[in-house]
Amino acid sequence: MADQQAATTAEPAPATFRAVPSVALVAVAFLALCLSPIAFQGGAWFLLFLGPLAVAAWVLLGRTRVDTAGLHVRGITGTRSLPWEQVATLRLSGKRWVHAVPEQGAELELRGVRIRDLGRVGEASGGRISAPTPAEAEAAAEHARELEAARLRIAKLKEQRGAGGEAGPDDALPDDAAAETAVGSPESADDDESAPGRRPEGRA
Structure with a gap:
């Protein structure tokens, strides 16, 4: 029982990376406010609010969660998970987001994860991938x-x-x-x- 409690205590905390910072919602709200005089004319003009709503949903949902079980990428259409046992390598794309390359299947774009975040990814994975720490x-x-x-x-x-x-x-x-x-x-x-x-x- 004590060994199980020690293992639970030693398990690293998950890390979450957002594709867009939450502060971007301020800009989305300002856009919706600018569209209000036109949208409230009624009829089909009210559909203009769908644009800010879609952007807000993308800001809130677009993120990557890393834990000891694997990689979990969430978007508007759903969540795709990739266990560490199926990850062959991580492909670095310069200034773009990091991609997880599975043993089989299409690559998984890790939204919000950049090269500078590999240290946090390595820590959250519990040592399942070799990556420099944030200090390194x-x-x-x-x-x-x-x-x-x-x-x-x-x-x-x-x-x-x-x-x-x-x-x-x-x-x-x-x-x-x-x-x-x-x-x-x-x-x-x-x-x-x-x-x-x-x-x-x-x-x-």
Whole structure:
């Protein structure tokens, strides 16, 4: 009995991902308010409210629930569940939602689940899939931002060197010190060129 209680306590909590945040209902209500003067004219005009109602239903129902049993995607037409035993892999789609690829059958679009949410998916699955934790995902994102910033700095240095006529944009930058030397004054470049046995930087 104690073992069963410990297993229940250790079971991770399910995670829910919404396709659209609930705050979007404010925009839907504003749209319905704008349509009211026309819709309340009576007759077929009242059907204009069907548009905001459909959008509101999609906002409320469109979500993905992840637990130890599997993946559950809910939409306007119903809910489709996929047990973990039938999941072959997860297909990442860049900025789009993640797709679950089953052993057989069509892929399941996990509405509201993006690449940054894989850590939460892995935790909610109880370790049934290998995914980075939220802290690991944030650390990886920070590392990617640092790499992008370094790439931009190198591209700016290359542009400065190309504008100064000392080297082409395709020349390699071995380190920051070499880059600072390359963008120095023209007098220093002439002194380096006139020195015996020394090859100016940026030239073949």
